Amino acid sequence: MNLPADKKAIVSRGNKVVYDCGDRIIKVFNENKPAADVFNEALNLARVEEAGADVPRILEASKSEVGWALATEKVPGITLAERMESDPKNLDSYIEQFVDLQLKLQTLRSPLLTQQKDKFVRMINSVEEIDKTSRYEVLMKLDGMPTHNKLCHGDFNPTNVIIGEDGKLYVCDWAHATQGNGSADAATTYLLFEIEEEHDIAERYLDLYCQKAPTNRKYVLDWLAIVAASELARKRPGEREFLTHWINVADYQ
Ligand SMILES: Nc1ncnc2c1ncn2[C@@H]1O[C@H](COP(=O)(O)OP(=O)(O)O)[C@@H](O)[C@H]1O
Ligand SMILES: [Mg+2]
Structure with a gap:
């Protein structure tokens, strides 16, 4: 996925930065983060939403220019x-x-x-x-x-x-x-x-x-x-x- 130029970092720690990208939040991991961990987080999110929890909607899990990234719908x-x-x-x-x-x-x-x-x-x-x-x-x-x-x-x-x-x-x-x-x-x-x-x-x-x-x-x-x-x-x-x-x-x- 592409990271927009006007993204704003919300938190930056260890192996990731979380960006506010307007209508979506993108969690960008560094290049060492295993793909399986990122897809697992995405799958968990999809599963708990299906179970009935109020959670941000999962939009995308894909490679960014940095490493794997997870996009969710921003909850204002x-x-x-x-x-x-x-x-x-x-x-x-x-x-x-x-x-x-x-x-x-x-x-x-x-x-x-x-x-x-x-x-x-x-x-x-x-x-x-x-x-x-x-x-x-x-x-x-x-x-x-x-x-x-x-x-x-x-x-x-x-x-x-x-x-x-x-x-x-x-x-x-x-x-x-x-x-x-x-x-x-x-x-x-x-x-x-x-x-x-x-x-x-x-x-x-x-x-x-x-x-x-x-x-x-x-x-x-x-x-x-x-x-x-x-x-x-x-x-x-x-x-x-x-x-x-x-x-x-x-x-x-
Ligand atoms: N979909 C979302 N809508 C609004 N804010 C979000 C969303 N996802 C994450 N955030 C904000 O970004 C922060 C960090 O995201 P989080 O997924 O908790 O990452 P971390 O694993 O670094 O704790 C959250 O504490 C929250 O403030
Ligand atoms: Mg957190």
Whole structure:
């Protein structure tokens, strides 16, 4: 696909730049990004839309002058993250909408999506910096966890929620979507807030998620070591020590 000259970069990180191109958003990966990952994200997006989720429409996945690129229809609006920052007085209400949205997604089913446990196993096995014993313990723990088939986003955080001008909430960035256990997805979200050093929001989020799901805090926190170990596979700069800490903290909870 061709990238228009008047494109505006929204975010630039690691191996990609996301551009606002007027009526479409184009996520352009660098030349090292495997085609299979890009097509997988496109396929996930098509599948979750079919499952009934409010998501940006997929338009195209093809080669750009840089690397593989994914185009979606632009949802005019602002992200929930921006709204939470600009209107902190109403933070509780935004956290509540965020939890309601995650729980609503979890009522949906998409039987062809990757199984969450398979994804966790693959990610944990790809992490070189975990010693053999910890890896074995985490994988054994994962094996003993309940298997469900709820739609799980896998990277559910307020930057991936768009408040549309039509008043609806849309969820983007489905690269890590799976079908699996909702508590595991909640543990990932909790950890993502902690990574951002939003400890207070992490706790308020978790309390509300447990109250509304409803589920016991313990069932969510039991997943922490597993999700921390698999997040290590993403190799985001500066997170290694933090995540390793969470693998161990979670062990003793
Ligand atoms: N279809 C879309 N409509 C409007 N904004 C979008 C759309 N897709 C992505 N964005 C914006 O671009 C940002 C980055 O896109 P995202 O798919 O989340 O990439 P990343 O994998 O880098 O997080 C989002 O946080 C959102 O602000
Ligand atoms: Mg994102």
